[in-house]
Amino acid sequence: MIRAVLVVAFLLTTAFAQQVATIGPAAQVHAVPENYRFPNGEILHYSAEWRIWQAGVATLSLDQAGPEQRVTAVASSTGFVALLFRVADTFVSRFDPHTFCSVEFTKHTEEGLHKRETRIHFDEGRRRAVLDERNLRDNGVKHLENEIPSCATDVLNGIYYLRTLPLQVGATYLFPLNNGGPTLEVKTTVEGSEDIKTDAGTFHTLRVSINSDADKLKGRGKIWIWYTDDAAHTPVQMRSQLFWGTLTLRLVRVGK
Numbered sequence: 001m002i003r004a005v006l007v008v009a010f011l012l013t014t015a016f017a018q019q020v021a022t023i024g025p026a027a028q029v030h031a032v033p034e035n036y037r038f039p040n041g042e043i044l045h046y047s048a049e050w051r052i053w054q055a056g057v058a059t060l061s062l063d064q065a066g067p068e069q070r071v072t073a074v075a076s077s078t079g080f081v082a083l084l085f086r087v088a089d090t091f092v093s094r095f096d097p098h099t100f101c102s103v104e105f106t107k108h109t110e111e112g113l114h115k116r117e118t119r120i121h122f123d124e125g126r127r128r129a130v131l132d133e134r135n136l137r138d139n140g141v142k143h144l145e146n147e148i149p150s151c152a153t154d155v156l157n158g159i160y161y162l163r164t165l166p167l168q169v170g171a172t173y174l175f176p177l178n179n180g181g182p183t184l185e186v187k188t189t190v191e192g193s194e195d196i197k198t199d200a201g202t203f204h205t206l207r208v209s210i211n212s213d214a215d216k217l218k219g220r221g222k223i224w225i226w227y228t229d230d231a232a233h234t235p236v237q238m239r240s241q242l243f244w245g246t247l248t249l250r251l252v253r254v255g256k
Helices: 009-018 079-084 156-165
Strands: 045-051 053-065 069-075 086-093 102-111 114-123 128-135 141-147 172-177 184-198 201-212 221-228 237-242 245-255
Touching: 053 184, 053 245, 069 114, 069 156, 102 141, 156 172, 156 221, 184 221, 184 245
Parallel strands: none
Antiparallel strands: 045 053, 045 245, 053 069, 069 086, 086 102, 102 114, 114 128, 128 141, 172 184, 184 201, 201 221, 221 237, 237 245
């Protein structure tokens, strides 16, 4: 019920992974503005709440890795939730800093009795997302290939892609996202502004809803990210409301 409950990327993965949707011509990943500066070295620390319990901690960081940008998400369960379900996950996304196209997405997941190593390679030439996964308990392997458009995001760099957009209230943005299964058309809407208080302070934010028109997802849940209403567009709160309950990540502090 709370599989991968603490991973920042899970806010997107839970709702979007392994569903089929049609990618329309309006769903595009736009190039980064020339004057945009990536917040390299930034480390965002979050606390996680599931229903009424403190569920654990997570970090989200960005740095430069050679010619590419790299996003790293690390999460672990704590307290009562850890007794019910142990989580120790690391997700890494590498992407082109000019186009925001995903290059590679890797996952090391330890969730309850499940332990897996996963790599998704984005082959732009062949327009394929190639997934190779190994089960670390029984050494079983899985290989999948799914079609992608000329440029697609993944569940981690998609969070940073939204930070580069204008995020004007009422605006809707469409872009393709792949998590190793069929590629999805993700729809994001800036619903309004809201003041959010966390341990890191009080922030004036823009509330962005995230969903997909995939048939199997309609009416089954929703995801929101609250970005600061400034040039940084720092994600200070994330919330996933699905059939198993509500998961909320709140910013605790910003480190370097």
